[in-house]
Amino acid sequence: MMLEVTLAIAAIVISALALAAHKLKGTKKEGTDDLILAITEDYSRRVSKLEGKLVDLQVRLDILESQVEKELRQRFGVPVVQSKKEGVVMLHEERDITKQGEALGDFELSILRCVEEGAKSPAEVRAVVGRSREHVARALKELYEKGFLNRQGGRPFIYSLSDKGRAALKAGDLSA
Numbered sequence: 001m002m003l004e005v006t007l008a009i010a011a012i013v014i015s016a017l018a019l020a021a022h023k024l025k026g027t028k029k030e031g032t033d034d035l036i037l038a039i040t041e042d043y044s045r046r047v048s049k050l051e052g053k054l055v056d057l058q059v060r061l062d063i064l065e066s067q068v069e070k071e072l073r074q075r076f077g078v079p080v081v082q083s084k085k086e087g088v089v090m091l092h093e094e095r096d097i098t099k100q101g102e103a104l105g106d107f108e109l110s111i112l113r114c115v116e117e118g119a120k121s122p123a124e125v126r127a128v129v130g131r132s133r134e135h136v137a138r139a140l141k142e143l144y145e146k147g148f149l150n151r152q153g154g155r156p157f158i159y160s161l162s163d164k165g166r167a168a169l170k171a172g173d174l175s176a
Helices: 002-075 104-115 122-129 133-146 165-173
Strands: 080-083 087-093 149-152 159-161
Touching: 002 133, 104 122, 104 133, 104 159, 104 165, 122 133, 133 149, 133 159, 159 165
Parallel strands: none
Antiparallel strands: 080 087, 149 159
């Protein structure tokens, strides 16, 4: 009988120890989960701050680029075309390609070629021509006002090539 009581007490003690160990593991797991969550939230905040700084720097860079381009245009009287791959700034003379005497530069022609493939939003044009949002929006507006592009309402606007734009592209292809 003594052996049975001893075995019963041993079984109870072992069960209690196993239960305590299981509870300790659960607490450690919850603590680990909380720690991982805190670290993830901290890094998310840091990434958000860095993204904000990156956007600010991009805006400042776009402003500086437009100021430099404006200054070069004022000094030399020609539009500036930048090669994004090599970081080289080249000056190109505008050429008269229309019967109406309106001169289009390489940048404007590249926009017309892009829109010739199909109606596009400013963001789609920007992805193709590789210029800042402001630069592309300004050029699209000018081309629309000169009659080279058609603009469909809504935000964002959708631009398509007009008959005058097609004629300008044909004249540009012949002179190239």
